[in-house]
Amino acid sequence: MIVLKLGGSVITDKERAETLDGDALDRAADAVAAALETPSESLADGLVVVHGGGSFGHYNASEHGVSTTAGTHDPTAIHDIHGAMKTLNAFVLSRLLEREVPAVPVHPFSAGHRDEEGELQLPTGQVTTLLEEGFVPVLHGDVIGHAGQGATIVSGDELVVELATSLEADRIGLCSTVPGVLDDDGVIDRIESYEAVEDVLGESEATDVTGGMAAKVQALLALEADASIFGLDGLASFLDGTEPGSTIE
Amino acid sequence: MIVLKLGGSVITDKERAETLDGDALDRAADAVAAALETPSESLADGLVVVHGGGSFGHYNASEHGVSTTAGTHDPTAIHDIHGAMKTLNAFVLSRLLEREVPAVPVHPFSAGHRDEEGELQLPTGQVTTLLEEGFVPVLHGDVIGHAGQGATIVSGDELVVELATSLEADRIGLCSTVPGVLDDDGVIDRIESYEAVEDVLGESEATDVTGGMAAKVQALLALEADASIFGLDGLASFLDGTEPGSTIE
Numbered sequence: 161m162i163v164l165k166l167g168g169s170v171i172t173d174k175e176r177a178e179t180l181d182g183d184a185l186d187r188a189a190d191a192v193a194a195a196l197e198t199p200s201e202s203l204a205d206g207l208v209v210v211h212g213g214g215s216f217g218h219y220n221a222s223e224h225g226v227s228t229t230a231g232t233h234d235p236t237a238i239h240d241i242h243g244a245m246k247t248l249n250a251f252v253l254s255r256l257l258e259r260e261v262p263a264v265p266v267h268p269f270s271a272g273h274r275d276e277e278g279e280l281q282l283p284t285g286q287v288t289t290l291l292e293e294g295f296v297p298v299l300h301g302d303v304i305g306h307a308g309q310g311a312t313i314v315s316g317d318e319l320v321v322e323l324a325t326s327l328e329a330d331r332i333g334l335c336s337t338v339p340g341v342l343d344d345d346g347v348i349d350r351i352e353s354y355e356a357v358e359d360v361l362g363e364s365e366a367t368d369v370t371g372g373m374a375a376k377v378q379a380l381l382a383l384e385a386d387a388s389i390f391g392l393d394g395l396a397s398f399l400d401g402t403e404p405g406s407t408i409e
Numbered sequence: 410m411i412v413l414k415l416g417g418s419v420i421t422d423k424e425r426a427e428t429l430d431g432d433a434l435d436r437a438a439d440a441v442a443a444a445l446e447t448p449s450e451s452l453a454d455g456l457v458v459v460h461g462g463g464s465f466g467h468y469n470a471s472e473h474g475v476s477t478t479a480g481t482h483d484p485t486a487i488h489d490i491h492g493a494m495k496t497l498n499a500f501v502l503s504r505l506l507e508r509e510v511p512a513v514p515v516h517p518f519s520a521g522h523r524d525e526e527g528e529l530q531l532p533t534g535q536v537t538t539l540l541e542e543g544f545v546p547v548l549h550g551d552v553i554g555h556a557g558q559g560a561t562i563v564s565g566d567e568l569v570v571e572l573a574t575s576l577e578a579d580r581i582g583l584c585s586t587v588p589g590v591l592d593d594d595g596v597i598d599r600i601e602s603y604e605a606v607e608d609v610l611g612e613s614e615a616t617d618v619t620g621g622m623a624a625k626v627q628a629l630l631a632l633e634a635d636a637s638i639f640g641l642d643g644l645a646s647f648l649d650g651t652e653p654g655s656t657i658e
Contacts, residue, residue, distance in 0.1 A: 270519035
């Protein structure tokens with residue numbers, strides 16, 4: 161099966177709080193619907209979609225000073241962030257449902273938590289059951305209960321890594337605002353180690369935990385399955401079984 | 410800790426589709442808020458609230474022919490039922506938040522599933538974490554992924570039994586439309602076996618799986634902790650540590 165991330169920056173207008181990029185989301189939903197109509201081999205066991213927060217989650221999280229490590233005990237902060245993410249999730253679901261993709265929501269705040277060490281604990285029996293019953297579970301970056309911290313942020317990227325591992329995904333796709341990992345010559349086709357791309361990505365910084373390219377590449381290198389990073393133009397071909405953009409082995 | 414069920418028939422107008430009983434919900438929220446301000450001993454380790462569907466969930470479930478055993482693979486049916494329950498959940502949360510109860514939502518569809526035998530699988534790490542961080546998790550009857558069936562209904566009563574068991578609840582309260590289990594002399598104070606009340610309750614019927622009194626009593630008798638069934642008038646005193654209505658040992 162495939163775990164597909166739709167970047168928050170792809171499907172929202174990151175410059176304006178809580179603003180959808182409806183055209184981009186339509187294009188993404190078109191590609192998903194077309195791929196499911198004539199599924200490639202790796203889609204035969206299903207598709208899990210994860211989307212980021214873009215201008216929905218990030219705006220609310222930063223307003224309340226909540227991050228992946230700085231928590232909150234304020235229920236209003238939780239409702240603001242979680243509510244904004246559910247609104248974006250409802251947009252994503254409705255665009256998919258319009259195209260007869262059997263998409264259903266799985267909200268991480270309801271499903272998982274972080275332990276005292278900050279490790280994400282995400283049981284996936286519900287996702288597996290929904291997949292086996294033919295649905296397309298749609299998760300999203302969210303706020304999440306965190307032992308000792310109240311609640312912190314869980315990013316879409318972190319969920320992708322977690323889901324790909326527990327569900328033993330065959331392929332992972334990150335649909336991003338860029339066509340792949342770039343150096344001076346353009347898109348780097350294949351990446352086998354972080355050292356090989358360190359010069360173009362720089363050191364992974366703490367500020368980039370919920371979305372930066374360096375953190376993405378490092379996390380994806382640690383996974384069993386190959387992962388591709390590509391732009392919206394590459395989504396259809398990725399779902400059809402090719403490897404557009406940069407492939408992280 | 411306490412697991413408290415607010416009956417769907419208590420907080421909604423069961424005669425009219427998707428209609429809240431705002432006055433009843435206000436009274437319930439008042440009682441919860443007052444109890445948390447000066448918590449009794451059994452509230453010291455927290456409170457989990459579960460609410461039923463009343464005229465929200467039941468209306469949509471029956472329209473789509475979905476029950477605890479008859480499933481659906483239609484995403485529209487899932488969205489209708491789940492959406493109605495989320496709407497009711499948002500009402501419950503907002504009445505609690507208005508009274509400074511740190512209530513947060515946990516949607517069963519996102520959290521659990523039924524296996525091939527129809528057994529409910531509900532991981533509770535997220536609920537425990539939220540409780541320990543001082544929040545009041547609010548769950549609800551819902552639609553839920555079901556291996557081999559698509560998705561079926563999980564009732565609030567079933568969630569209460571599951572949560573009380575996994576969280577090792579000290580006390581269980583079912584706030585109902587009646588003041589307890591009734592015989593000709595009024596409310597039966599204590600119930601120690603099903604045989605003792607079989608005459609007044611009758612045989613548990615298949616049609617009563619999501620809410621009938623006979624099924625409630627049978628499920629509660631199987632639990633370690635004592636459970637009380639009472640009306641809205643008894644809620645404040647239950648939360649303060651007394652045993653109003655009928656207590657099932």
